[in-house]
Amino acid sequence: MAWLDKLKLKKGLIQSLNEVGFVAPKEIQQKTLARIMGGQDVIGVGPEGCGKTTTYILAALNKFNYTPDGVPRVLILVPDKEKVEEVIAQINQINKNKSLRIVALFATPGIEAQMDAMAEGADIVVATPDRARAIYLKLGLDVNKIELLIIDDAELVVKQGLQLPVVELANSIPKCQHLVFTEVIHDRLNKMTAPFMKQPAIVEVEEVGEPLFDTHPQLLYLVPNFGTKVNLLNLFMQDEDLFTKIVLFVNTRPTAEKLYKSLHDRKTTVGLLNPWFFEMNGFESIYDFKSVDTRVLIVVNDAEQKLDLDDIPFLIHFELPVEKETYIDRMINDSPEVEDEIMAITFATDLELTAVKKIEQATGQKIPLADLPENLIIEKERKSGDAAEKKAAKAKADEDAPGAAFHEKKASNAKTYNYRAGLKAKMNNKKKHS
Structure with a gap:
């Protein structure tokens, strides 16, 4: 034309x-x-x-x-x-x-x-x-x-x-x-x-094109803010039968520290890759993490080493890396002929949707949008106020943390997220990590 x-x-x-x-x-x-x-x-x-x-x-x-x-x-x-x-x-x-x-x-x-x-x-x-x-x-x-x-x-x-x-x-x-x-x-x-x-x-207009790679199954959870991401993560961690082993990706050390404290205080076994404080549980390599029964390994996205993510049931991007190639490299399935037992989950806010779109364009495929669990607590947006109000709010948050928005539930009552029965059965039947 x-x-x-x-x-x-x-x-x-x-x-x-x-x-x-x-x-x-x-x-x-x-x-x-x-x-x-x-x-x-x-x-x-x-x-x-x-x-x-x-x-x-x-x-x-x-x-x-x-x-x-x-x-x-x-x-x-x-x-x-x-x-x-x-x-x-x-x-x-x-x-x-x-x-x-x-x-x-x-x-x-x-x-x-x-x-x-x-x-x-x-x-x-x-x-x-x-x-x-x-x-x-x-x-x-x-x-x-x-x-x-x-x-x-x-x-x-x-x-x-x-x-x-x-x-x-x-x-x-x-x-x-x-x-x-x-x-x-x-x-x-x-x-x-x-x-x-x-x-x-x-x-x-969409310009996704044809799929360029074989990738692990992916899901996108769209949430309004950081606090709701934390709530969603803690909700998932209540299900010890399904979420047996997780690598959790974040962008900064302060975020890693917040999530480490939140998970640790809620009795979830958690470690950091290459920890920067002696008092934090940590691992020098992904292989060390695979060989123990720690459930969550937090990885800061600026880590230079290439990770062997095989046999990790869940890869959760709490934050997307700055470079889309970093994310894509983790998603590529090098053995598409073998039944895939890795699920990649991404948490994103509105402001991160641009990064999601760039990944979709680069891979040639849309990331399916998952429904939020019915019992997920949605944190309200924090509005700016005077310094005293902010300080008081922070003090209260520190006092109540972690996961103050959650009502404690038994794991059996918390499984309301939308996974196919076949996928859940497959994950439950995985070889236990020891």
Whole structure:
């Protein structure tokens, strides 16, 4: 499919696209551009490289004839300086209208140079939300004629805690169209966009492709926060018949220490790989762990040594490693012809869904989403308060820890998670570790 008239792009823009090698629209452009040109609010969801940035740049450039008036008509909000520069470079690649003024706003020592640039005139502003808000409050950013507000990498905007300036800027614009582009969509992102999006069309494209590896069976548990992850882990540990041997992956030593204390205090036998304190039970290798009856081995993801994870019934990623390749290397099943007795479980919050998506794209397969156990205690989100309240809350948590949210249950009453009977029977019949 070539760039057709039904996409409602100006002829000069189509010619420019062909000149730079964009000979045909990608799936996300086919599904969104007609809606965007029709004036509808749109949320575009797709993986990195699917064409999201090109999509909204085309929508922005299509707003202008060859006589722009130097007053912002398009505001593009992105999470950081690097993305600001990337977007402007791509605009310059496609744009042939040299009278169009594009201004970048991002955190840098001093604000005067950016204020001066805005005073000289700007048609498209590409900015981080915090710097755009700061210049708006100094009356340097005129939002009265903005027709198109775009938020790109919205999941990273949320992850960096920039929701407030986004919402304030959006609510300050008298009337405009809104476009949001993201790799994943979740409750926190929806909460940010709800105040200003008007019945948006949600367009999602998937680029998972064909499976590239044979992997161990996997399950994803989506939970709201860290505290609920701890509760879920402790709930699993109540079932000593099923969860006989676990390697638990975390990203940092402080997290490892918290989980070690929580499990140890709840009488779960637990150790650390290469412990950093003498008073902690630990192992110098995975082989030592396999040969004893300790149930849980906590591994910090920055460990350089390659682990032999064969014969470990459960691999639980309490946190996903920074590098997706680290996770994938653990999931690859080198003996697919043999009945697989390893189950890989991942705990993830909304903010970790981007990492999950990248893993799915790299492996060519979706990770099945598991239902949360009915008796799992969901921790409430902690809201910011004054220092005294935070200190009191921390003191109470320390006093009640670990797992204060749980009611003690017998293991026989706690098995409400959703494993197939065959899998559970297989795990129960595994050779006992001694």
